[in-house]
Amino acid sequence: MQIYLPIAEMSVNLFLLVGLGGIVGVLSGMFGVGGGFLMTPLLFFIGIPPAIAVASEANQILGASTSGAIAHFKRRTVDVKMGLLLVLGGVVGSAFGVELFGILKNLGQLELIIKICYVFFLGIIGLLMFVESIRALRDIKKNKKRLKKRHHSWMQGLPLKMRFRASNLYISSIPALVIGFFVGILAAIMGVGGGFIMVPAMIYILGMPTKVVVGTSLFQIIFVTGTTTFLHASKNFSVDIVLATLLLIGGVVGAQIGTRLGLRLQSEQLRILLAILVLSMCFKIALELFVAPQEIYLLLRRI
Template sequence: MQIYLPIAGLPVDVFTVLGLSVAVGFISGLFGVGGGFLMTPLLIFLGIPPAVAVASVSSQIAASSVTGALAYWRRRAVDFKLGTILTLGGIVGAVLGVVFFNAMQRQGHLDAVIVFSYIALLGSIGGLMLFESLKAICFPSTKTEAATRDRHGWAKSLPFKMQFHHSGLEISTIPLFLLAVFIGFFGALLGVGGGFILVPALIYIFRVPTAVVVGTSLVQQLITMVIATLLHAATNHSVDILLSLILMLGATFGAQFGARAHIGIRPEYFRLLLGLLVFGVALRFAADILIPPRDTFSATRTDVAR
């Protein structure tokens, strides 16, 4: 069944998009990630204008984060003080991200910037995940725990230290804030929640207890994506409410099934799969610019969209 998307300005097959969002939701529930890094690229590959895909997925990530954040909040698994610092950074990052997004859109470079950023961001994160998990699989004796234990020393030695009672930590707010700015920036620019960066960063770099990491990162993701959606809607008018609705429907339900599904494999294989997934999306984008195009020409309307 075809449905016409009023902002994207083209008809799409509802069941294709719904099926896609259920699948991405399932994967995100399974791996405990937001799934934006899969959803936005898949929509772009479907032919939806990148600006519309990014802006609309932001709202869907907000919806998915509410469900997750509420579940963790009920279990008291959220460090609100840490969440506040991360959220403030995320908001600053989202504002910068949308400003950059609009500037690139005006100059006609937005599509290229999105593709390159995806390759760089997902390529490096996916590559790191693959490397780390393969190392853990091939050399099980080398404990990554012991190696990283001392590394957070620098986060303690910086100024503006703060006590995070819930997490039992005392670390500088500067690197935390900068990390959140970075994630907010790319989140708003690329339509990704950034959980797949924030969660490992909090665990491995800042030594935040695993029990509160996911809940806290979901709170940060929720507020950052709410701000990003509002800014996209207010400045570049690219949020397609019908597309958002379909994505929310599919992804929230898909995520519930994903969260209930268990795959009985060891955590390092689990991380290997996630790494493959992230790296795979980067490769798919890279293929677009590495493989000689069938038609070297492309045409883009430069007046008001449609």
């Protein structure tokens, strides 16, 4: 059954979209990843224009993160004060990213930049996941636990120190603002929540305790993807509500299945498969950038 996407101005199979949403939902439920960095490239592969894919995916992530954020909020595993700082940085970053997005689009270089970003980040995430899961497997065998580094010495010297009760920290607010800003740009340009950057940054740079990390990152993602959706819709007219809703329907159902599957299966072993999937997507996009294109000339709509 074909469905016409009013903003993308193209016709796509309805079940393909819901199915893609579902598969990515299962993966994100299983591994606790947001799924934006999986979904947006998949949308490129099925022919959705990158500008529409990115903006609509930000909208979808907003919906997909809502239930998780509510659950963490109820369990009080959100550092609201830290979250608000990350949101502040994120909103500014998002506004900056959306502006940049519009400029790049008019220059005709948007696709290129989005794809370069994806090759870069998918490559890094894939490799890290791969190494991490192999190490984790080895650690299970040797029954060792690795220690985490906390508190970098250079951070102690930064001004604007604040107390964060929930995280039991007294640190400068500048790193949180910078991390938020960076994640905001990624949300606007890549259509991702940015959890994959934020979660490690909160643990390793800010030194936050792991129990509040996921909740706080979801808290930030909700506000930043919301802002990104609004700005893309009003500046670039590139949010396709029909696309986002269909992906969301598949996504929320898939995430529930994934969460239940994740509890039963050994996710550390499956994580290698996810790493391989991420690396192969990185490879496919890289090919498009480096291999001679079939069509040398192209026409693009101006907004």
